[in-house]
Amino acid sequence: MQYKEFTRREQQTIRRLVTDMCANYDERYGCLPLNSTCYMFTVNSPDSSPCKYFRNAVLPLNPFLETVFSGICETKPCKICGTEFEPVGRQAYCSEKCKHTSRRLTTAARVRKHRQKMQM
Secondary structure, three states, X not given: OOOOOOOHHHHHHHXXXXXXXXXXXXXXXXEOOOOEOOHHHOOOOOOOOOOHHHHHHHHHHOHHHHHHHHOOOOOEEOOOOOOEEXXXXXXXXXXXXXXXXXXXXXXXXXXXXXXHHHHO
């Protein structure tokens, strides 16, 4: 299994959930059971386990983060080569090469259609 770090958006979401929704967190003292800064602020990977309270009470509030921590990653096939990849956002192609190939094919089809329309 390969190591995956949290994206910046995921880290921000974790921080926001801890500061807003975690009952064990206090701005002045940090994590009350630990008497120090919250462990969730330093977590870098979904492979590491979150604290029990965060996992059971706070994480269900955000379904996206729950899937990230569960390790279930949605993959989809590339529209050009068919290889499975983990999309980032609305990504439709596995690589820049496939993206370039798709753009080239789309442009060729559009120009071909335009030429046929002009011949009529």
